[in-house]
Amino acid sequence: MNLRQFEVFHAIMRTGTVTGAARLLNVTQPSVSTVLKHLEAQLRFRLFNRIGGRLQPTPEAQALLPDIDAVFSRLAAVQRLTQDLAGGRxxxxxxxxxxxxxxxxxxxxxxxxxxxxxxxxxxxxxxxxxxxxxxxxxxxxxxxxxxxxxxxxxxxxxxxxxSALAAVLPATHPLARLERIPLAALEDHPVITYLPQNLFRFHVDKALAEAGISPRIVAQVTVSLTGIMLARHGAGIALVEPLMLRSLDFPGLVARPLDPPVAFxxxxxxxxxxxxxxxxxxxxxxxxxxxxxxxxxxxxx
CATH class of the missing domain: 3.40.190.10 (Periplasmic binding protein-like II)
Incomplete structure (x- = not known):
């Protein structure tokens, strides 16, 4: 038996008629009858007896049904698997x-x-x-x-x-009242920023040089979170990537864009x-x- 014959046999067992099987499989009634005829000839025994317009399964058909059901259960599982894979689930x-x-x-x-x-x-x-x-x-x-x-x-x-780096500072700091903090305004304030090995330090140094200022860098950090924590404890204004300020709760701290922006x-x-x-x-x-x-x-x- 091939898969197409399995399919026709299974559909007839489910619907009880050739017409119902054809409708279920979306094919013509003669095509179902032809497959069934060839299948019974190949097996050399009858699978159905016609009684009152319906097909009555023979004992041989009933014996085959559990294994055929198992085949279609596995096919249905494969179909669900492919749908889950296609849907990213x-x-x-x-x-x-x-x-x-x-x-x-x-x-x-x-x-x-x-x-x-x-x-x-x-x-x-x-x-x-x-x-x-x-x-x-x-x-x-x-x-x-x-x-x-x-x-x-x-x-x-x-x-x-x-995105762009920002100035992270206490909400009570005088510069926090500004919507954007000019880089030149940092000249007289202690600054926290990255160590020279950090990729962002190049952007910070370049921006400060172009602004013509050399603020007092009091602390250097490897990651933004450390700079934010130093700013929280009053060490200075942190020139860092402000994402962690959005992700975690830091009461009393704000981030203000720099002018001009230090973009990345x-x-x-x-x-x-x-x-x-x-x-x-x-x-x-x-x-x-x-x-x-x-x-x-x-x-x-």
Whole structure:
């Protein structure tokens, strides 16, 4: 018996008539009759007796039914599996992101993506930008989210969003009354910013030099969160990426844009030449939706 014969036999057993089987399979009645005739000839025994316009299964047909039912149960399971895979509701996905991204909008995107997908499993790694690039280049993770520059030929990059550093300071600070803080206004205030090894330090130094000022840098940090905490404890004004201020609760602190802005780009990175899986493509689309909902990404991008 081939799969088509299984299908016709199963449909007749379910409906009790050739007409009903044809309707169920969306084929003509003669085609069902032909398949049934060939099947019985091949098996050398009858499967149905015609009684009162209906097909009455023979004992042989009843003996076959449990195993045929099992075949169609497995086919239905395969169909559900393919639908779940196509819908991004099943599978595994490993992603990595720079620390403030992983603990900010990336964590929210992963959590909301898993909602309603009980068969989905995800790994989210929080690393430095060079570590994220290394993990993606070595194909240990499928997707990375980092700040430019990336500086690796082993990954493909795609712009996710454009952002800017900000001044993080107590709400009671005199400069907090300004909607935007001119860089020149920082000249007489203690400043907290990144260590020279950090990718953002180049942007900060360049902006300060172009503004013609040399503020007193009282503390240098490796990650934005440390700078924010120092600002909270009164060490100075933190010139950092303000994402963690949006993600966590820091009473009494505010972030103000700088003028001119100290801009940077955030990119998605993937192993070079590797196409997205269905679930990865759906996650990236979901991530963009989360960014739009939070006002971090303009509509239409």
């Amino acid at each position: 099943l599978g595994t996905l490993s992603v990595a992101a720079a620390f403030p991204i992983a603990n900010g909008y990336m964590a929210r995107a992963v959590a909301s993506f898993l909602t309603g997908r009980p068969g989905m499993r995800m790994a989210l790694q929080s690393l430095t930008t060079p570590q994220v690039v290394d993990r993606v280049a070595s194909r240990e993770v499928e997707l990375g989210v980092v700040h430019e520059p990336v500086g690796s030929t082993e990954v493909d990059t795609e712009l996710l969003l454009r 780009e955030t990119v998605l990175i993937r192993p070079r030449g590797t196409p997205d899986s269905t679930v990865l493509a759906r996650f990236v689309a979901h991530l963009r939706d989360v960014l739009r909902a939070e006002g971090l990404l303009p509509e239409g991008h």
